Amino acid sequence: xxEGKMICGKFxxxxxxxxxxxxxxxxxxxxxxxxxxxxxxxxxxxxxxxAALAGAIDRGVAVMTSAEPSPGFAAHVRARVAEEPAPxxxxxxxxxPATVAGVAVLALAAWLLWPVAQNPENSGAPQxxxxxxxxxxxxxxxxxxxxxxxPPSPKLAEHAGGVEHAANKLGRASRATAAARSETPALxxxxxxxxxxxxxxxxxxxGQARPAAAGALVARSFTPPxxxxxxFGIEFIQIKPLEATKPGEREVNPPAPDGVLRMNxxxxxxxx
Amino acid sequence: xxAMAQVLPESLVSLDAALEREFEQRLADSSALAVRVAxxxxxxxxxxxxxxxxxxxxAYRNFAGLRDREKFRGWLVRxxxxxxxxxxxxxxxxxxxxxxxxxxxxxxxxxxVAASREFERRLEAxxxxxxxxxxxxxxxxxxxGHDMNExxxxxxxxxxxxxxxxxxxxKRLLEALR
Numbered sequence: 302x303x304e305g306k307m308i309c310g311k312f313x314x315x316x317x318x319x320x321x322x323x324x325x326x327x328x329x330x331x332x333x334x335x336x337x338x339x340x341x342x343x344x345x346x347x348x349x350x351x352a353a354l355a356g357a358i359d360r361g362v363a364v365m366t367s368a369e370p371s372p373g374f375a376a377h378v379r380a381r382v383a384e385e386p387a388p389x390x391x392x393x394x395x396x397x398p399a400t401v402a403g404v405a406v407l408a409l410a411a412w413l414l415w416p417v418a419q420n421p422e423n424s425g426a427p428q429x430x431x432x433x434x435x436x437x438x439x440x441x442x443x444x445x446x447x448x449x450x451x452p453p454s455p456k457l458a459e460h461a462g463g464v465e466h467a468a469n470k471l472g473r474a475s476r477a478t479a480a481a482r483s484e485t486p487a488l489x490x491x492x493x494x495x496x497x498x499x500x501x502x503x504x505x506x507x508g509q510a511r512p513a514a515a516g517a518l519v520a521r522s523f524t525p526p527x528x529x530x531x532x533f534g535i536e537f538i539q540i541k542p543l544e545a546t547k548p549g550e551r552e553v554n555p556p557a558p559d560g561v562l563r564m565n566x567x568x569x570x571x572x573x
Numbered sequence: 574x575x576a577m578a579q580v581l582p583e584s585l586v587s588l589d590a591a592l593e594r595e596f597e598q599r600l601a602d603s604s605a606l607a608v609r610v611a612x613x614x615x616x617x618x619x620x621x622x623x624x625x626x627x628x629x630x631x632a633y634r635n636f637a638g639l640r641d642r643e644k645f646r647g648w649l650v651r652x653x654x655x656x657x658x659x660x661x662x663x664x665x666x667x668x669x670x671x672x673x674x675x676x677x678x679x680x681x682x683x684x685x686v687a688a689s690r691e692f693e694r695r696l697e698a699x700x701x702x703x704x705x706x707x708x709x710x711x712x713x714x715x716x717x718g719h720d721m722n723e724x725x726x727x728x729x730x731x732x733x734x735x736x737x738x739x740x741x742x743x744k745r746l747l748e749a750l751r
Contacts, residue, residue, distance in 0.1 A: 366712055370605055
């Protein structure tokens with residue numbers, strides 16, 4: 302049942318095609334889909350076809366990566382390695398003069414540049430007395446543009462305590478994240494495709510300037526039981542562009558040096 | 574270098590010998606992994622073997638500097654991956670890939686064979702179109718015997734990240750081929 306000649310109008314409904322794909326990949330069929338499949342032979346056939354296709358893809362990938370090294374593989378590696386110097390540090394002829402020359406150049410450069418570095422006018426720190434506006438958030442991985450650094454609206458000021466608390470957490474999480482990044486990364490990850498990246502960056506900037514507003518947005522993005530917003534929170538998530546950004550987009554997109562946005566999506570405070 | 578070896582303390586010489594032995598062990602343990610990862614990217618038997626061998630040579634050069642030897646396999650995978658991509662980019666061999674060596678047993682009819690080859694071609698194109706971070710997880714997970722935990726360990730990623738990337742990769746392939 303191809304989309305061009307489908308019989309069932311369900312395919313045009315938002316989320317149905319997605320649910321069918323998920324069911325084919327995971328075998329998990331949600332209640333709504335199950336109800337429809339019980340009465341629609343066309344969609345049942347489509348699900349079977351997709352599940353078979355998913356199986357064929359998995360088999361194809363497995364075949365693609367099922368090669369064995371040839372019998373002479375290790376011998377070839379040994380032969381190529383034999384042409385290499387032994388592993389570890391090997392003192393080669395010519396390194397002594399090169400090293401001495403390098404050290405001399407560095408020492409000369411340091412001697413010449415030292416007075417310049419000592420001059421406060423050359424320290425690179427801003428010399429103006431006028432301070433740039435400061436966003437109402439704790440240290441964050443991104444620079445927030447002045448245009449969106451306006452103070453929170455009176456309505457949002459109700460959340461001031463929450464903002465401060467969240468901001469403190471943000472600062473702590475930032476440090477914890479930096480420490481964690483030096484080890485194995487352990488943050489939940491969201492990969493964003495190119496066409497959505499600019500929107501995510503805007504949302505991120507809003508979250509930087511107004512954490513309570515961002516928290517409220519997250520809190521409203523799911524349906525809570527019995528008209529209550531349940532306190533929930535993901536302390537930090539990494540938001541990464543799925544495809545590499547174009548060179549020019551770096552100026553528009555403000556990720557951290559490693560190219561990742563880190564967003565606090567804690568909604569506990571906004572939910573109160 | 575031989576002259577230097579003669580004047581080196583015995584302890585240094587034996588350290589080199591120990592490194593050699595350890596590298597030999599890694600070579601025996603990880604050859605299949607290197608060839609399979611290279612094959613997943615290049616899909617050409619001869620190129621995959623060559624890149625895998627070159628990867629071991631690169632690994633050998635820097636083996637003494639590898640602090641955590643337990644991470645050798647993950648390190649090797651990254652070397653293989655980079656060299657394989659370089660090979661593709663430099664030599665533009667996409668059109669000349671050999672598929673016959675790795676084909677599954679031929680289906681019974683000519684039409685089925687043609688369909689199978691067509692599917693293989695489309696699958697390869699769809700995999701090539703995946704972003705690198707999805708493709709790498711997909712191919713590593715495809716290597717026989719690698720579960721999520723092993724892939725996560727090889728790539729130094731959380732298991733949840735590997736799982737979500739693999740799911741996204743399969744979903745994209747399914748969408749591309751449906």
